[in-house]
Amino acid sequence: MSDGRNRRDTDWCNDRGDTDWCNDRGDTDWWNDRGDTDWCNDRGDTDWWNDRGDTDWCNDRGDTDWWNDRGDTDWCNDRGDTDWWNDRGDTDWLTA
Structure with missing residues (x-):
């Protein structure tokens, strides 16, 4: 960079x-x-x-709630089974 x-x-x-x-x-x-x-x-x-194409991009990407869910996981808070917004793996992602 x-x-x-x-x-x-x-x-x-x-x-x-x-x-x-x-x-x-x-x-x-x-x-x-x-x-x-x-x-x-x-x-x-x-x-x-709000929309990317004809879907509400901020909330939905395709037919899933993108901002909150990506697939069937809470994306904003969890990515898979970890708290993504706060933790990435086992570290405090937002701070560390």
């Missing part, structure tokens, strides 16, 4: 080099627009945050 080369003297979350990275990537509003589409809400002509 050589993209962190400017981390030392620039606000990385806001600036990546000399562009406002969090808001702009180059000359487009990256958070809202990627090119000429509203990226946060739309990717192409579909509501990306």
Whole structure:
């Protein structure tokens, strides 16, 4: 990951080099627009945050509740049988 080369003297979350990275990537509003589409809400002509294609992406991916469940496991909390959000394996993932 050589993209962190400017981390030392620039606000990385806001600036990546000399562009406002969090808001702009180059000359487009990256958070809202990627090119000429509203990226946060739309990717192409579909509501990306809520829908990816014709499924509610934030909640459902296909016919499963993606945010909470991936397949039949609680993805946000558990990945398989471990608490993924807090623990990845047996370590505190969020902290460690």
